[in-house]
Amino acid sequence: xxxxxxxxxxxxxxxxxxxxxxxxxxxxxxxxxxxxxxxxxxxxxxxxxxxxxxxxxxxxxxxxxxxxxxxxxxxxxxxxxxxxxxxxxxxxxxxxxxxxxxxxxxxxxxxxxxxxxxxxxxxxxxxxxxxxxxxxxxxxxxxxxxxxxxxxxxxxxxxxxxxxxxxxxxxxxxxxxxxxxxxxxxxxxxxxxxxxxxxxxxxxxxxxxxxxxxxxxxxxxxxxxxxxxxxxxxxxxxxxxxxxxxxxx
Numbered sequence: 544x545x546x547x548x549x550x551x552x553x554x555x556x557x558x559x560x561x562x563x564x565x566x567x568x569x570x571x572x573x574x575x576x577x578x579x580x581x582x583x584x585x586x587x588x589x590x591x592x593x594x595x596x597x598x599x600x601x602x603x604x605x606x607x608x609x610x611x612x613x614x615x616x617x618x619x620x621x622x623x624x625x626x627x628x629x630x631x632x633x634x635x636x637x638x639x640x641x642x643x644x645x646x647x648x649x650x651x652x653x654x655x656x657x658x659x660x661x662x663x664x665x666x667x668x669x670x671x672x673x674x675x676x677x678x679x680x681x682x683x684x685x686x687x688x689x690x691x692x693x694x695x696x697x698x699x700x701x702x703x704x705x706x707x708x709x710x711x712x713x714x715x716x717x718x719x720x721x722x723x724x725x726x727x728x729x730x731x732x733x734x735x736x737x738x739x740x741x742x743x744x745x746x747x748x749x750x751x752x753x754x755x756x757x758x759x760x761x762x763x764x765x766x767x768x769x770x771x772x773x774x775x776x777x778x779x780x781x782x783x784x785x786x787x788x789x790x791x792x
Contacts, residue, residue: 561667563686566687568721570690583645628661
């Protein structure tokens, strides 16, 4: 049997970079939807409200799909879940490039890409918690930068590609790019030293799956969740509407 990787070791940083890359590809694209928003409105001749649902549903399913993607991580591991997520994202972009109406995009893009990104999102956070202990906060910070870095890099790149090739070809190109970058999940080996993880695994196996609601007894946790929930109602709205509003003005 191969020797287990050490927490906070050299391979841990390889995994950290891989998680950052996969998040940059998947989440960077979905949060760059504002670039496609006016393009879709013009191409499909649909209202702002109907078109905005395409991006809104995709973003919402990243987080609503957390229960399902988290279960996949527990059942199949972070590597398989990330590869599945990358495949769903690539399939989503490929099928969406063939869409002839906005309703089709609700499924081919919003549902498929949202769920695919949810798999990548859950897996890369989970794998970081396995590989890091002393430098966990730093590693999570680096991985989180992947999302912002993805938007920073992809937004001007996507606009250039749309101007040169059109949105359908851009989607097909990005399908390959996202799939290749999500292959970085192959570095997510489950063979990592973690006594705590092993004891937890045994405990779950003996007692079966259960839902722990004890955390809801903590006032600080409840206050954080409620305030964050209220904030999220408007947090991502500018990402979708900003480009379209600037064009009109």
